[in-house]
Amino acid sequence: MNFPLLTATAAVPAVGAILTAAVPAARRTAAKWLALLFSLATLALAVLIAIRFEPGGDRYQLTESRPWIADFGVRYELGVDGIGVVLIGLTALLIPFVIAAGWHDADPPAEPVSGSATWKPSRWRPTQGFFALILMVEAMVIISFEATDVFLFYIFFEAMLIPMYFLIGGFGDRAHSGSEENAAAQRSYAAVKFLLYNLVGGLIMLAAVIGLYVVAGNFSLQEITAARAAGTLDMATNTERLLFLGFFFAFAVKAPLWPLHTWLPNAMGEATAPVAVLITAVVDKVGTFAMLRFCLGLFPDASKWATPVILVLALISIVYGALVAVGQRDIKRLVAYASISHFGFIILGIFAMTSQGQSGATLYMVNHGLSTAALMLVAGFLISRRGSRLIADYGGVQKVAPVLAGTFLIGGLATLSLPGLAPFVSEFLVLVGTYARYPVVGIIATVGIVLAALYTLVLYQRTMTGPVKEEVRTMPDLRLREVLVVAPLIALLIGLGVYPKVLTDVVNPAVEHTMSDVKQTDPKPEVAVEAKNGEEAK
16 A cells, blocks of 8 residues: 555644644743644655656546545545645745744743732733644645545635634734734634634535535546546536535635635734734635636636636736735735735636646745745744834834845845746736736736835835834844744745746646646737738738
8 A cells, every 4th residue: 555645744734733732831842843843744745745746647646535424425535736736835835934933922921920910821822722723724724735525625624714713813913002902802803804704605615515516426526527528427507607606705715805805904914924924825825726626627617607707806806905005004914915916816817717827826826925925924023023013113124134124125026026036937927828818907917016016115115224213223133043934935936936947847737637627728829820821821
């Protein structure tokens, strides 16, 4: 029997979460190192998946299939294509940085001293729980990228909401301008809003999952797509459209797509910076990934039917998110609205129905994860020093903390997709792929690029340049731990910007399969067609 590599990759962080939570309360440092060790072990397994995956081989590889709930046709089925491989790699790569960046985020605000009137037990933050929840989220996200049984995917798609709820509501950002009671209320509001939005989407998806079983008789993604390709699965047009809408709504909430996006700024604003990275760079990618795997794979005709409306919503997300980001006064909320704009680009690339667009969308998922992680983590280091998230409270930081300012600049330039950095390649492919089929949509989408340059450079100018404010005059530069967190992310942004082929070679065969599912081919360039007609006329 072959080693169940996919199961192991999801099981290792889950076991690590249990063991981390079981560490005695007084051994906080041991719990941190244990969590980091398990995250690195997961990364090693993700690298092994990438090594064993053959881009030119079968569509789904390293597959595992076992009976689970046989009476209802539910199986424990796992498999990865090129898109799943790169997103598992992104998740496993980011979690060690999230843990290292949040090394002190769950420490008690002060050491308990006998008889001290300042010690507040209600404010003690259980370190073990914080890191255990991060590992649990990692486990659920990874198995979501691996699941090829629709019911199995649904379970973990919903289950990851529980640890995320506690991470947002129980371990919020300490840099809050109000009282501790007001901060707790804001965290609770953000956590509940996150949970309710995603639960509503999940319940609608559950109805669609049940409907899919009634129509198809099983939950196997591979069997259903094969039956559709062979013409042996008869799905009425209206039925397919309703099922598609049920799935897409849940994924659009998770993504998040306008107008279902409003939970994200609250969640990212109130969460710690590492948890904010976990939300937008890791968890939200499950939504866009699922659009590619399940919406296009299970409901190809309905996907093409809904494309015009989805493209309009994606355009609104791009422009609206960027415009609102320009006017933000809160650093973390600015990054949140910028992410809404970027997710609009991802969804635009998916539903452009071209190979360039879908390859670009997949690369965008990876590159957005890296750039947002770099920018948000450096922003978190900045906020922890000043104790404020407000842009107006900073100024002249580059003169007192040049390394911090420099890394912040590179993260910002990656966010605006500067040529030479990884996001540029993905954004370029999305726009080219969109323009090839929908020229007007592609042209309008470029507005997001201009606005991204505006909000990024204005943010840098207001926080890092100008006169040194008195409150930041003694601000320390990045420490060794913080440099070790940010430097690899910046190196990857530069490396993948110069040589993206290492990812495109893995992703492109999977995109070809997706294009085949929806029976689409890339439109031929009009110039080439006219030239060919001219040659024939001669």
